Amino acid sequence: MNNETFFELLQRIAKWIIRYYDNIESYPVKSQVEPKEIYNKVAKLDNQTPASIDEIMSDFEKIILPGITHWQSPNFFAYFPANTSPPSILAEMLTSAIAAQCMVWETSPAAAELEEFTLNLLRQYIGLPESFSGVIQDTASTATLVALIVAREKKSSFSINENGFDGKNYRVYCSEEAHSSIEKAAKIAGFGRKNVVKIATDENFSMQAELLEKSIIEDIEKGYIPCAVVSAFGTTGSTAIDPINEIAEIALKYDLFHHVDAALAGSSLILPEMRYIAESIERADSIVFNPHKWLLTNFDCSAHFVKDKETLIRTFSITPEYLKTSVDEQVNNYRDWGIQLGRRFRALKLWFVLRYYGLEGLQNFIREHISFAKYFAESIIAEGDFELLAPVNFNTVCFRYIGYSEKTKIDEVNEKLLKTLNDSGKIYITHTKLNGKYTIRFVVGQTNTKKRHVDAALELIKQTARNLV
Ligand SMILES: *Cc1c(COP(=O)(O)O)cnc(C)c1O
Numbered sequence: 001m002n003n004e005t006f007f008e009l010l011q012r013i014a015k016w017i018i019r020y021y022d023n024i025e026s027y028p029v030k031s032q033v034e035p036k037e038i039y040n041k042v043a044k045l046d047n048q049t050p051a052s053i054d055e056i057m058s059d060f061e062k063i064i065l066p067g068i069t070h071w072q073s074p075n076f077f078a079y080f081p082a083n084t085s086p087p088s089i090l091a092e093m094l095t096s097a098i099a100a101q102c103m104v105w106e107t108s109p110a111a112a113e114l115e116e117f118t119l120n121l122l123r124q125y126i127g128l129p130e131s132f133s134g135v136i137q138d139t140a141s142t143a144t145l146v147a148l149i150v151a152r153e154k155k156s157s158f159s160i161n162e163n164g165f166d167g168k169n170y171r172v173y174c175s176e177e178a179h180s181s182i183e184k185a186a187k188i189a190g191f192g193r194k195n196v197v198k199i200a201t202d203e204n205f206s207m208q209a210e211l212l213e214k215s216i217i218e219d220i221e222k223g224y225i226p227c228a229v230v231s232a233f234g235t236t237g238s239t240a241i242d243p244i245n246e247i248a249e250i251a252l253k254y255d256l257f258h259h260v261d262a263a264l265a266g267s268s269l270i271l272p273e274m275r276y277i278a279e280s281i282e283r284a285d286s287i288v289f290n291p292h293k294w295l296l297t298n299f300d301c302s303a304h305f306v307k308d309k310e311t312l313i314r315t316f317s318i319t320p321e322y323l324k325t326s327v328d329e330q331v332n333n334y335r336d337w338g339i340q341l342g343r344r345f346r347a348l349k350l351w352f353v354l355r356y357y358g359l360e361g362l363q364n365f366i367r368e369h370i371s372f373a374k375y376f377a378e379s380i381i382a383e384g385d386f387e388l389l390a391p392v393n394f395n396t397v398c399f400r401y402i403g404y405s406e407k408t409k410i411d412e413v414n415e416k417l418l419k420t421l422n423d424s425g426k427i428y429i430t431h432t433k434l435n436g437k438y439t440i441r442f443v444v445g446q447t448n449t450k451k452r453h454v455d456a457a458l459e460l461i462k463q464t465a466r467n468l469v
Contacts, residue, residue, distance in 0.1 A: 028425025038067040074448040078430040081445025084298035087356035091349035102343040105331035115347040126269035132305040135337040140263035141181035143288035143304035151228035151257030170227040175207035177235040205240035228257040234265025237432040238390035248283035260287040267294040397442040401465040411438035
């Protein structure tokens with residue numbers, strides 16, 4: 001492709017992006033296609049003959065776009081936010097143009113140094129002390145896997161790294177509300193699912209710390225090796241907060257590695273008024289949160305902070321001592337900070353976002369969403385025929401409709417309510433189960449969600465629920 005054509009196409013794509021955002025509210029938020037619909041349409045194209053970008057774009061609009069669930073729609077209130085923003089998109093364009101492999105400092109010094117710098121800045125923004133070092137992982141799942149592997153090596157004095165598994169039962173603790181990525185990480189890191197101990201939660205869906213200690217004591221008596229505990233700062237189901245300080249105390253007492261999964265809610269720590277709920281977070285050994293969820297940075301960008309970077313690097317490094325150079329002492333070679341060797345230049349979009357919005361802009365963004373969630377919760381409760389099923393700690397409201405006389409059918413009614421709302425294409429919301437109850441989750445966090453979108457969603461939910469019965 002010559003430069004002239006490329007430039008024209010760049011302009012075309014730029015126009016497409018602007019039109020997409022202008023019209024985004026006219027698409028059904030949740031894609032309405034059937035399974036295999038997209039696959040079959042794409043497979044029918046003449047895929048082997050070279051095609052013009054014109055043709056490809058036309059197929060993109062006709063075939064691909066209907067199969068997109070519009071996560072950037074301001075009417076997307078499902079799962080969790082997956083933010084992007086203009087500065088992030090612009091930086092991603094540059095990243096894909098430069099297309100550098102950022103595995104070690106030398107392969108792009110700017111990437112390594114910007115990663116170090118942006119994470120230092122983020123670390124300060126969320127109130128973590130200088131003793132923490134940051135690395136960008138692709139996802140929170142990977143950061144948690146990395147954390148559990150480090151925990152394993154720390155506990156076995158690097159013997160598993162060297163000799164493989166020793167048949168002992170290394171135990172991992174988390175709450176029964178913990179994210180599935182913890183069990184997955186335990187599975188992959190060789191702990192085995194049977195060694196994941198799920199601790200019961202209290203009425204707020206937070207881990208009961210005294211039960212954690214009880215489990216640890218019982219495990220020690222059985223000859224098991226308590227190795228790691230993962231506490232949640234904002235569970236996926238209801239954004240519950242585990243008692244991080246008490247868990248830290250227990251981790252210290254029994255020599256457990258303590259990882260905090262703050263994937264979604266960690267972004268809220270940039271607000272000084274939110275920090276008290278994570279008071280002792282700095283006592284943890286590692287913490288992960290996702291700017292790619294709720295901090296205006298597009299996927300993937302997971303901020304992983306570790307207290308003991310030497311142990312992390314020793315766990316993942318494959319460079320023998322004698323190959324270390326004088327430069328290595330001064331720089332970060334991030335291939336040694338996790339699983340991947342090849343790495344994208346993910347710090348660039350984070351830097352664009354941090355600079356463009358500034359701390360205050362980011363704070364306003366998060367603060368507004370939290371206030372919208374509280375507003376939604378108060379408004380829906382005031383109706384009298386809805387109830388909340390969990391505290392509203394951040395941006396997530398867990399509720400259900402109860403204005404139905406046959407109480408045994410409440411789950412069914414709410415399931416139907418959710419389906420009707422999502423099939424309307426006007427909003428997208430998802431569900432969970434809390435205490436065995438079918439729970440609708442309303443999550444505020446999209447980049448362009450304003451109060452009018454929350455108000456419209458409220459009206460739609462109320463009317464749809466009442467029309468159902
Ligand atoms: C979203 C989420 C995850 C998984 O995040 P990924 O970056 O997609 O791996 C893990 N834990 C919690 C609490 C989450 O909300």
